Amino acid sequence: MHRLILMRHAQAEPNSPSGGDEARPLSAVGRNEALLMGRALAERGLKxxxxxVSSAVRTRQTWEQMHDAFGDVEVRDEPRLYNAPADVLRGFVEASEEEAGCLLVLAHNPGVHALAGDYLSESAASPAILDRLAGGFPTGAAALFTVDAAGRCTYEGFLTPRTLGGAA
Structure with missing residues (x-):
């Protein structure tokens, strides 16, 4: 793996018809966020x-909105990514190192935010970069990393729908 994208699902409705958190769909804003992020990542060569992808409705719908920007991508719905902590997410990243040149993990906070912070700390990222991520990991945001031959992640960027001109 040479590139890693850690992404939080786009904005979801506050409730689901069934009442369960896992079944919450994307809001109209979230659908737009996901489209915007898919295009932005593809324009930056991040395919x-x-x-x-977490098995939650909102993460699967985020992927559905994004996937046209990328073309043919192998997709795996992973129930264990639903509300997974950072160590579980890291396990998925490490298990996939040999399978992809560019890996996208599309999941939930606080795990995505925590893992991105761990990678930044491990790579001795600058205080300015640490401060940027300390401000939060909003819906639809993506932390971008370059991965070296030893599997070490180095910060490449942080995109949010808001910084791309979309909704917060």
């Missing part, structure tokens, strides 16, 4: 070879 995943493999996308690991």
């Amino acid at each position: 995943p070879d493999l996308a690991l």
Whole structure:
């Protein structure tokens, strides 16, 4: 793996018809966020070879909105990514190192935010970069990393729908 995209699902409705958190769909804003992020990632040459997507409705719908920007991508719905902590997410990243040149992990906070912070700390990112991520990991945001041959992640960027001109 040479590139890693850690992404939080786009904005979801506050409730689901069934009442369960896992079944919450994207809001209209979230659908737009996901489209915007898919285009922005593709324009930057970040086309995943493999996308690991939480089985929650909002993450699957985020992927559905994004996937046209990328073309053919292997996608795996992963129930264990639903509200997974950082160590579980890291396990998925490490298990996929040999499968993809560019890996997208599409999941939930606080796990996505925590893992991005861990990678920044491990790579001795600058205080300015640490401060940027400390401000939060909004819906639809993506932390971008370059991965070296030893599997170490180095910060490449942080995109949010808001910084791209979309909704917060």
